[in-house]
Amino acid sequence: MELNCPVPISRYNKVVLGHGGGGKLSGDLIEGLMIKELGNDMLNVLHDGAIFESAGKLAFSTDSFVVNPIFFPGGDIGELAVYGTVNDISCCGATPLYLSLSLIIEEGLPMDDLRKIIVSVRNAAKISGVKIITGDTKVVEKGKGDKIFINTSGVGSVISGVTVSPDSCKPGDMILLNGYIGDHGIAIISSREGIQFETTVESDCAPLNTLVADICNICPSVRVFRDPTRGGVASALNEISKASGYGIRIFEREIPVRDEVRGACEILGFDPLYVANEGKLIVIVPGEDADRVLEVMKKNPGGGDSAIIGEVTGDKTGVRMETVIGSSRIVDMISGEQLPRIC
Amino acid sequence: MELNCPVPISRYNKVVLGHGGGGKLSGDLIEGLMIKELGNDMLNVLHDGAIFESAGKLAFSTDSFVVNPIFFPGGDIGELAVYGTVNDISCCGATPLYLSLSLIIEEGLPMDDLRKIIVSVRNAAKISGVKIITGDTKVVEKGKGDKIFINTSGVGSVISGVTVSPDSCKPGDMILLNGYIGDHGIAIISSREGIQFETTVESDCAPLNTLVADICNICPSVRVFRDPTRGGVASALNEISKASGYGIRIFEREIPVRDEVRGACEILGFDPLYVANEGKLIVIVPGEDADRVLEVMKKNPGGGDSAIIGEVTGDKTGVRMETVIGSSRIVDMISGEQLPRIC
Numbered sequence: 195m196e197l198n199c200p201v202p203i204s205r206y207n208k209v210v211l212g213h214g215g216g217g218k219l220s221g222d223l224i225e226g227l228m229i230k231e232l233g234n235d236m237l238n239v240l241h242d243g244a245i246f247e248s249a250g251k252l253a254f255s256t257d258s259f260v261v262n263p264i265f266f267p268g269g270d271i272g273e274l275a276v277y278g279t280v281n282d283i284s285c286c287g288a289t290p291l292y293l294s295l296s297l298i299i300e301e302g303l304p305m306d307d308l309r310k311i312i313v314s315v316r317n318a319a320k321i322s323g324v325k326i327i328t329g330d331t332k333v334v335e336k337g338k339g340d341k342i343f344i345n346t347s348g349v350g351s352v353i354s355g356v357t358v359s360p361d362s363c364k365p366g367d368m369i370l371l372n373g374y375i376g377d378h379g380i381a382i383i384s385s386r387e388g389i390q391f392e393t394t395v396e397s398d399c400a401p402l403n404t405l406v407a408d409i410c411n412i413c414p415s416v417r418v419f420r421d422p423t424r425g426g427v428a429s430a431l432n433e434i435s436k437a438s439g440y441g442i443r444i445f446e447r448e449i450p451v452r453d454e455v456r457g458a459c460e461i462l463g464f465d466p467l468y469v470a471n472e473g474k475l476i477v478i479v480p481g482e483d484a485d486r487v488l489e490v491m492k493k494n495p496g497g498g499d500s501a502i503i504g505e506v507t508g509d510k511t512g513v514r515m516e517t518v519i520g521s522s523r524i525v526d527m528i529s530g531e532q533l534p535r536i537c
Numbered sequence: 538m539e540l541n542c543p544v545p546i547s548r549y550n551k552v553v554l555g556h557g558g559g560g561k562l563s564g565d566l567i568e569g570l571m572i573k574e575l576g577n578d579m580l581n582v583l584h585d586g587a588i589f590e591s592a593g594k595l596a597f598s599t600d601s602f603v604v605n606p607i608f609f610p611g612g613d614i615g616e617l618a619v620y621g622t623v624n625d626i627s628c629c630g631a632t633p634l635y636l637s638l639s640l641i642i643e644e645g646l647p648m649d650d651l652r653k654i655i656v657s658v659r660n661a662a663k664i665s666g667v668k669i670i671t672g673d674t675k676v677v678e679k680g681k682g683d684k685i686f687i688n689t690s691g692v693g694s695v696i697s698g699v700t701v702s703p704d705s706c707k708p709g710d711m712i713l714l715n716g717y718i719g720d721h722g723i724a725i726i727s728s729r730e731g732i733q734f735e736t737t738v739e740s741d742c743a744p745l746n747t748l749v750a751d752i753c754n755i756c757p758s759v760r761v762f763r764d765p766t767r768g769g770v771a772s773a774l775n776e777i778s779k780a781s782g783y784g785i786r787i788f789e790r791e792i793p794v795r796d797e798v799r800g801a802c803e804i805l806g807f808d809p810l811y812v813a814n815e816g817k818l819i820v821i822v823p824g825e826d827a828d829r830v831l832e833v834m835k836k837n838p839g840g841g842d843s844a845i846i847g848e849v850t851g852d853k854t855g856v857r858m859e860t861v862i863g864s865s866r867i868v869d870m871i872s873g874e875q876l877p878r879i880c
Contacts (some may be wrong), residue, residue, distance in 0.1 A: 216767025217871030241600030241702065242625040242763065245695060248591035248700075255586030256637035256690055260675045282585040294599035294690050298641070332603045334878060340681040347599055347637050348692035352588060358583065421585065424559025472560075529562030535677060 209303045213334030221502060227309060228329060231316045232295070238326040245328035246292060251352035255443045256281055259343040262535040264311065266385040268377075268396030272314030274472055275344040276421070277401045278537060280322040284406040285419040287358040288350035295346055296330040300339035311342065321410030322401040324348065353389045353407065355414040360437035365508040368484035370477040372405060372491055373499035374398065375427055376455040379469035381537050384458065396455050405458065405496045409477060410460035413487050418478040421471070423537050425528050426499070428467040431478055431504075432527040442513045444504030444525070465517075467525050471534040478506065552646045556674030570652060574659045575638070579670040587670035589635060590635055594695035596629035598622055599686040606877040607654070608726040611720070612740030614622040615657030617815055618687040620744045621766070621880060623647060623665040624815070627749040628762040630701040631693035633665060638689055639673040643682035646727040654685065667691065696750065703780035705760045708851035711827035712787065713820040715748060715834055716842035717741065719798040722812035725879050727801065740798050743816030748839045752820060756830050761821040764814070766880050768871050771810040773819055774847075774856045775870040785856045787847030787868070811859075811871050813879040821849065
């Protein structure tokens, strides 16, 4: 046991098995770090669960985050875990309200790293307007985990009058995207493999709740929200096409890709359409609403680079892309794993 | 790739990284196993989250399960993960309704093991009357996890008129327990360390929802429900004593402990009061209700061996136990970790 931990969360500067044992050490960690940083009137009860008042339709979502490395340009696993579930709930056409936070920590994780991650969780929760109201901490032996895995689950209130579903698309609907794709995936792999580019690509990790709220406000008949994380834009569009039974046509020239991301993808043999994002939003709206929705998206801080990237078609040919050179190609679902542990 | 998987979930007999990649292989696993075994009208939507109708007070809880081994006498990690969250929600005085299921799988897990676990999840959900409505699957590289970790989060509807909270105890309240303690912890360690006893101790892993419902039905003024998992009965009682500010006195002769568990504890140097359970319930009720509640508990299949084990006292001396030899001793909170990865 060393005593040089800058803040005496406990007297430990690394997480030990006892921090997950349900006894005094666990209590120490919960009170000295979790409650201190995340505490609110609902979390502080320290019950087996939290109680909240509800009414109407709720959205419920879960995600476990195993990203490697846990700190990367533009974010860390704590922020990612909050925004990931905030965005899944938002994509149900709902306002995220409450999150749970469950940690699986590998014995030996520096306490300072854990503190940084919890502070990130706090800040991300504040930015997205959600409360962490219940949690759990487990510790596994060294070599039986990988630094830290985080599960967040959450509930949100479905926005009145909005019913989004991938099978609600119709031919003539337009497909919008809120900005540059592939930044998150390329930031992670650059950081993991030590690849240097002229400018650092940062993760686009960001919450989508205000963007979703703005869109629902002017277009309650919005058909689909989808955040293209693992599998990228291509996989998300394939899922939508499959669920709706209609074709999707996208235009390569309209899809925002940074030069650095395009360059990195060329070197790595990736296609930006398949690279993971966390802060990107695919929106499908009736054709007549597309221009209005685009305008509103562009005014939101999370949508300055929004574009109409395609349309739903009456054919059954899956997802096709009109390329910049004028040809058309099938954009299939990714088969296996392009880039593991991206989220 | 081998082809001897008895049921072609996919053509894989082990989980590979691509099963968590968000592409075709992921889809294969989700449709061929998750939806097949767990499917219901709400899960099948395959959206980013699930939608449900709500009204009134809801309880929300989360737990990650890292138990080792994943199969043990009397249960497995799948069953444990369902009952664990069902019980946390029940202990909020609520009826569990919906669960999320999030898996972190180590590459190489036999597909048959995963199938067994998912079937256990399905059966446990059916027994406890909950629906799995949203989920997530991640796969990490071999050596970066340990077979499988499972997070379940859940929501339940708080039973009308019931408000349980550890700080609501008052002197004169009586403390009840629904049966033998320590079975789960001893089952796990016996299985892990290959310790043989004359009779196999099986985990007490079981859902508490009907027991909680029965108690709330005849005693809506119930003060506390608590399931003594990590840290055992001793830690749970210490938490309650601390939250309420009152003392707790328990009677060793009233606390049900099986001979095999007592024997194993003697060999291992454990105290049964600190050994983990999953299927045990501490109940605190006003003194005048104790006998009625005991009677109802004994009639429930999960409460045949229920007993009144102690009382809340007006002093501030924490938790004390009157021993079988007539002395009295302090029962403190456990310090670190008696037995890691018990749940």
